[in-house]
Amino acid sequence: MPFIPHTDNDIREMLAAIGAPSIDALFDEIPAALRIKSLAGIPESLTEMEVGRLMEARAQRDGRPRNFIGAGAYEHHIPAAVWAIVSRGEFYSAYTPYQAEASQGTLQLLYEYQTMMTALTGMQVSNASLYDGASALAEACLMAVRGHRKSKSLRVLVPAAVNPTYRDVAVAITEGQNLRFDVVPYDPAAGTLNLAALDAHKGQDITAVVIQQPNFFGLLEDVDAITDWAHANGALVIAVVNPLSLAIFKPPGEWGAKGADIVVGDGQPLGVPLSSGGPYFGFMTTRMELVRQMPGRIIGRTVDLDGKPGYTLTLQAREQHIRRSKATSNICTNQGLLVTAATIHMSLLGSAGLERVAAASQKQTRKLVDALVKTKGVKLAFAGPRFHEAVLTLDRGVGEVIDRLAQRGVVGGYDLSRRYPDLGNALLICATETKTDDDIAAYATAMAEVMR
Amino acid sequence: MSEPLIFEHSRSGRSAAGQYPHEGDADVPQNLRRKTRARLPEVSELQAVRHFTRLSQLNFSIDTHFYPLGSCTMKYNPRACNQFAMLPEFLSRHPLAPDGVSQGFLECLYELQEMLKEVTGMKGVSLTPMAGAQGEFAGVAMIRAYHKARGDLVRNEIIVPEAAHGTNPATATMCGCTVVEIPSLPDGDIDLEALKGAVGPKTAGIMLTNPSTLGVFERRIQEVAKVVHDAGGLLYYDGANLNAILGKVRPGDMGFDVIHMNLHKTFSTPHGGGGPGSGAVGVGQRLLPFLPIPIVGRAGERFRWLDERDLPQSIGRLSAFMGNAGVLLRAYVYMRMLGRAGMQRVAEFSTLNANYLLARLQQAGFDAAYPDRRASHEFIVTLKRQAKELGVNAMDFAKRLLDHGFHAPTTYFPLLVPECLLVEPTETEAKEDLDAFAAALIAIQREAEQDPGKVKGAPYTLPVRRLDDVRAAKQLDLSYNG
Numbered sequence: 001m002p003f004i005p006h007t008d009n010d011i012r013e014m015l016a017a018i019g020a021p022s023i024d025a026l027f028d029e030i031p032a033a034l035r036i037k038s039l040a041g042i043p044e045s046l047t048e049m050e051v052g053r054l055m056e057a058r059a060q061r062d063g064r065p066r067n068f069i070g071a072g073a074y075e076h077h078i079p080a081a082v083w084a085i086v087s088r089g090e091f092y093s094a095y096t097p098y099q100a101e102a103s104q105g106t107l108q109l110l111y112e113y114q115t116m117m118t119a120l121t122g123m124q125v126s127n128a129s130l131y132d133g134a135s136a137l138a139e140a141c142l143m144a145v146r147g148h149r150k151s152k153s154l155r156v157l158v159p160a161a162v163n164p165t166y167r168d169v170a171v172a173i174t175e176g177q178n179l180r181f182d183v184v185p186y187d188p189a190a191g192t193l194n195l196a197a198l199d200a201h202k203g204q205d206i207t208a209v210v211i212q213q214p215n216f217f218g219l220l221e222d223v224d225a226i227t228d229w230a231h232a233n234g235a236l237v238i239a240v241v242n243p244l245s246l247a248i249f250k251p252p253g254e255w256g257a258k259g260a261d262i263v264v265g266d267g268q269p270l271g272v273p274l275s276s277g278g279p280y281f282g283f284m285t286t287r288m289e290l291v292r293q294m295p296g297r298i299i300g301r302t303v304d305l306d307g308k309p310g311y312t313l314t315l316q317a318r319e320q321h322i323r324r325s326k327a328t329s330n331i332c333t334n335q336g337l338l339v340t341a342a343t344i345h346m347s348l349l350g351s352a353g354l355e356r357v358a359a360a361s362q363k364q365t366r367k368l369v370d371a372l373v374k375t376k377g378v379k380l381a382f383a384g385p386r387f388h389e390a391v392l393t394l395d396r397g398v399g400e401v402i403d404r405l406a407q408r409g410v411v412g413g414y415d416l417s418r419r420y421p422d423l424g425n426a427l428l429i430c431a432t433e434t435k436t437d438d439d440i441a442a443y444a445t446a447m448a449e450v451m452r
Numbered sequence: 453m454s455e456p457l458i459f460e461h462s463r464s465g466r467s468a469a470g471q472y473p474h475e476g477d478a479d480v481p482q483n484l485r486r487k488t489r490a491r492l493p494e495v496s497e498l499q500a501v502r503h504f505t506r507l508s509q510l511n512f513s514i515d516t517h518f519y520p521l522g523s524c525t526m527k528y529n530p531r532a533c534n535q536f537a538m539l540p541e542f543l544s545r546h547p548l549a550p551d552g553v554s555q556g557f558l559e560c561l562y563e564l565q566e567m568l569k570e571v572t573g574m575k576g577v578s579l580t581p582m583a584g585a586q587g588e589f590a591g592v593a594m595i596r597a598y599h600k601a602r603g604d605l606v607r608n609e610i611i612v613p614e615a616a617h618g619t620n621p622a623t624a625t626m627c628g629c630t631v632v633e634i635p636s637l638p639d640g641d642i643d644l645e646a647l648k649g650a651v652g653p654k655t656a657g658i659m660l661t662n663p664s665t666l667g668v669f670e671r672r673i674q675e676v677a678k679v680v681h682d683a684g685g686l687l688y689y690d691g692a693n694l695n696a697i698l699g700k701v702r703p704g705d706m707g708f709d710v711i712h713m714n715l716h717k718t719f720s721t722p723h724g725g726g727g728p729g730s731g732a733v734g735v736g737q738r739l740l741p742f743l744p745i746p747i748v749g750r751a752g753e754r755f756r757w758l759d760e761r762d763l764p765q766s767i768g769r770l771s772a773f774m775g776n777a778g779v780l781l782r783a784y785v786y787m788r789m790l791g792r793a794g795m796q797r798v799a800e801f802s803t804l805n806a807n808y809l810l811a812r813l814q815q816a817g818f819d820a821a822y823p824d825r826r827a828s829h830e831f832i833v834t835l836k837r838q839a840k841e842l843g844v845n846a847m848d849f850a851k852r853l854l855d856h857g858f859h860a861p862t863t864y865f866p867l868l869v870p871e872c873l874l875v876e877p878t879e880t881e882a883k884e885d886l887d888a889f890a891a892a893l894i895a896i897q898r899e900a901e902q903d904p905g906k907v908k909g910a911p912y913t914l915p916v917r918r919l920d921d922v923r924a925a926k927q928l929d930l931s932y933n934g
Binding site: 019103278 | 454457458471473476483485487490491494500511513515519521526527532534539544552560582584589621623697699702706722723727769771772774778785792797800801803804808860879882919924925929930
């Protein structure tokens with residue numbers, strides 16, 4: 001029997017100890033009318049070899065096309081050592097460190113992770129992770145409501161160039177708590193936010209302003225000016241950032257005169273494969289004054305009975321298992337294993353390595369844009385400084401171009417036309433350091449064929 | 453046994469430079485540029501590998517220790533699930549890749565949806581919630597959306613048994629509902645009279661798990677369902693405890709309208725030191741339009757994502773893409789390996805192990821919280837007597853178990869049983885491991901009678917002794933500044 005160790009003799013002895021005539025008798029408290037005989041719709045079991053064959057066939061059906069989509073998930077090289085260690089059973093098959101003495105490995109690693117994330121974002125405290133970047137933004141909005149003592153409006157300003165799915169998720173998760181999200185348009189010529197658009201909200205009670213850097217179009221926002229505007233207008237600043245980009249960009253803790261108040265994002269670029277959509281992890285850092293409003297697990301260093309340093313879950317009075325209906329969030333499990341990957345990844349690359357990856361990604365994207373705009377009917381939408389994504393406009397429908405590129409082994413980008421109809425036939429493209437000059441040339445060739 | 457922080461291994465100028473490209477400087481406008489490098493470690497590859505390997509060795513885990521943490525289902529995580537979910541094509545697939553190059557992946561998820569419908573008796577499934585708590589959120593949000601869509605705007609009360617997991621009331625609050633707690637009877641079943649008094653025109657629904665967190669099957673579940681439904685409310689099933697009922701009884705048949713399933717428990721995906729989880733949700737007919745998106749749909753032999761255009765009444769999106777895909781693939785592989793008969797065996801042998809271990813402990817003089825009841829896949833021992841007579845409490849027993857090489861059961865949950873240990877052995881443990889665990893508890897009992905101070909000082913053999921939690925919360929040290 002797969003994964004079940006019992007011998008016939010074991011079963012006999014165990015039933016005798018219980019005093020039950022059969023295993024079936026152990027279910028005798030379930031009303032007979034509810035009992036089922038079998039799960040007719042479930043197929044018969046497969047051996048490990050058979051299921052391996054099935055999965056390999058399914059995987060090969062999808063193949064490995066060259067990927068040029070970013071839009072919130074980014075393909076980077078991950079050192080071999082990262083997942084070799086993450087896959088160790090001691091990390092892989094442990095649980096939430098409720099018994100701290102038996103979980104010092106996970107706890108110390110999380111403390112190291114918290115230290116790295118505060119350094120990268122320029123903030124004072126980090127939690128031990130949330131589910132993903134989008135749900136982290138939702139939690140940040142709820143946290144801003146709790147943390148902003150004077151604001152009563154529950155109004156959050158979200159620039160239109162913030163990842164639109166993040167906004168969808170924030171709306172869905174905060175729906176029961178009456179938050180209000182006002183979308184602030186971007187400058188149609190620049191693709192970034194200008195202060196004039198924010199000034200339409202001057203004088204209102206604003207709980208928080210969300211700033212994404214780089215924004216969803218890959219463009220760099222004037223984060224200092226927006227941060228100062230938000231603070232001057234009594235709002236907290238929620239930064240949404242790509243953690244890799246912080247190797248080269250000013251950290252949110254240094255934005256404007258006072259810095260951002262809450263920083264969130266998706267940690268996926270730090271050692272987590274694209275893996276078809278997850279699991280990734282969300283990160284959150286903040287100022288010390290707001291730590292008691294922060295959701296999720298937090299690890300603290302303390303000492304044991306003998307005065308020896310050790311690590312433990314702390315500030316648990318914020319959490320659902322203690323506070324129940326008055327908790328800061330319902331979050332329980334987080335994304336521990338992905339944080340393990342990110343901590344090892346950051347240790348192997350260091351700041352110098354992350355800088356190089358960021359620089360290489362930016363450079364390859366520049367080459368990609370240069371190569372693609374040579375095709376007739378393809379134009380660059382916004383010229384301003386950017387990180388590793390760019391918006392192209394095409395002279396025909398984007399969906400069809402994407403499908404035809406895919407037939408040529410190129411996953412060509414994200415179709416912006418549904419979420420941003422004002423941009424026309426717009427395609428969001430991305431290259432990282434994993435895309436070679438040959439990959440870029442192959443995309444350009446495919447694009448030229450498709451646009452013929 | 454201890455390991456310095458990775459930062460203490462760091463030396464300026466050291467690197468694992470083979471890991472990154474040789475490209476030069478980034479092109480960033482002066483005002484947006486980072487001025488000083490973030491203080492990340494500077495270590496060699498070997499130093500990093502050795503450090504994190506050593507850290508791993510400070511952990512208890514399923515692979516190294518019996519881990520009977522109640523309500524967490526710490527069963528063996530088959531290696532095949534990991535290997536086949538991490539095939540290079542799945543790993544390198546972008547979540548927004550066109551459906552045309554995603555058919556293999558989508559077929560796996562579609563079949564997973566179908567299998568989950570079958571085991572729960574539900575009509576529709578969405579895989580997108582990223583953990584149990586998010587699945588709960590989706591469930592209550594759907595209940596809210598259902599009432600709202602019918603123009604019934606006053607139903608904002610969620611009934612929760614006092615034994616419920618803390619996420620239940622926290623979720624209800626997060627969804628903008630008020631929590632109404634109802635008591636349990638001394639035999640562990642819900643107080644039906646109290647329930648009848650609690651329901652009314654403001655009842656949105658009830659959150660239950662069955663078997664309950666008390667480790668017993670709610671025998672009058674059909675009456676509970678009738679009371680709640682007659683009052684206009686819906687029934688939410690917290691599927692944290694599906695392990696005990698696989699192929700034996702289905703939440704849909706019990707009368708539940710919505711369920712979340714912790715795939716990281718019942719379907720054996722790894723717990724990862726606290727995640728990732730996966731909290732897929734299943735619904736009955738009434739809640740189908742409200743399922744969170746995206747969902748995999750099928751047209752003939754083609755699979756595609758259904759989104760807001762297909763389900764305009766959906767409660768929306770809960771993650772940036774489609775949930776924890778890699779976890780879903782692991783659960784899919786596990787379910788295919790178990791097959792129809794294997795799933796029933798999960799329920800049978802997890803229940804056999806729990807009842808056997810309970811019998812062993814009762815024979816040795818330990819007190820079951822519900823001695824007249826069958827255990828489900830887990831059971832509660834109360835150490836109230838030991839705490840009173842010997843001054844040795846549940847936490848002391850738990851810590852001393854660590855010295856014996858066993859992870860402790862869940863302690864002090866559920867809150868309504870004093871000095872409790874919630875023990876869940878799972879079906880993958882052999883009889884001799886259960887016997888050894890029972891022997892350890894018996895030895896600790898004897899020690900507590902002879903030398904209680906010794907038990908109260910435990911653990912002695914782990915990387916650290918008991919930690920000062922008060923100091924951790926008062927003198928906050930949340931990152932290294934050395």
